[in-house]
Amino acid sequence: MKRNFVLIFFIIYYNYCINADSTAANQTSAPYNTIVGYASSNVEAYSNGNDSFISDEYSYLYGVFMGIKWQCVEYARRWLFQRKGCSFASIEGAADMWTQLDQVQRVEDKRCFPLRKYPNGSPSRPANESLLIYNRSVVSMPYGHVAVIVDVLSDVIRVAEENWDSYYWVGNYSREIPYEFVSGGYFIRDNYPILGWMSIVDVQNQTKPLDQISIGNILKLNGSSPDFVCEKSNAHQHNGLFILLYLCISLVFNL
Numbered sequence: 001m002k003r004n005f006v007l008i009f010f011i012i013y014y015n016y017c018i019n020a021d022s023t024a025a026n027q028t029s030a031p032y033n034t035i036v037g038y039a040s041s042n043v044e045a046y047s048n049g050n051d052s053f054i055s056d057e058y059s060y061l062y063g064v065f066m067g068i069k070w071q072c073v074e075y076a077r078r079w080l081f082q083r084k085g086c087s088f089a090s091i092e093g094a095a096d097m098w099t100q101l102d103q104v105q106r107v108e109d110k111r112c113f114p115l116r117k118y119p120n121g122s123p124s125r126p127a128n129e130s131l132l133i134y135n136r137s138v139v140s141m142p143y144g145h146v147a148v149i150v151d152v153l154s155d156v157i158r159v160a161e162e163n164w165d166s167y168y169w170v171g172n173y174s175r176e177i178p179y180e181f182v183s184g185g186y187f188i189r190d191n192y193p194i195l196g197w198m199s200i201v202d203v204q205n206q207t208k209p210l211d212q213i214s215i216g217n218i219l220k221l222n223g224s225s226p227d228f229v230c231e232k233s234n235a236h237q238h239n240g241l242f243i244l245l246y247l248c249i250s251l252v253f254n255l
Helices: 002-020 072-084 094-100 212-219 229-254
Strands: 035-039 043-046 058-061 064-068 103-106 112-119 131-134 145-152 156-160 175-182 185-188 194-200
Touching: 043 072, 058 072, 064 072, 072 094, 072 103, 072 145, 094 131, 094 145, 094 194, 103 229
Parallel strands: none
Antiparallel strands: 035 043, 058 064, 103 112, 112 194, 131 145, 131 194, 145 156, 156 175, 175 185
């Protein structure tokens, strides 16, 4: 019994210490469904009440599915939708974005844009408007976490997110997280494991914030969820490569 009490105390203390770092100075909690701040001009973030709560409510914007209120993936998808006009397919958890997402899709016309992945420790500096992906953590983050990098300063990044905590933001970002350049690589330092960051490859600057024309075109979809052809094209490419490899091996052995 005593051992169980010590273990419970350790977990509570550990969670408190972890969440005490890399957070905004303001620690005033907001109730569930309350706006805690805005990032990138117009993308509001909502309080989930506490980071272990999972609601049975779904978030939609202009009839397009964003996710479960108010989880970190919901915010990442909604930020991409509002600021880039893009979205991505359903995933099990935020950490799975690192392995399962290779492209995002523009909702208006289903055009695919690749994602470039930079592992933590990459020789490339963290980039603004990238998705920061956390790995799973047994203690407090069984699904991982995702945040949006909304500013990059000389030694810290600023991120926007939901469900890291329930505090009101003090500015147009949720937290500042330090990073440093060590042994040829940029490392973002946080108390949870960071897989890296992902950026949309858009050399012609074709992913833009939603405007009235694009919103009107999206509303013409009659509220239907987008068919993610990007993910299907990836699957077809992988299947095609597998079939080609199989045929080559068969020819070699038949010879």
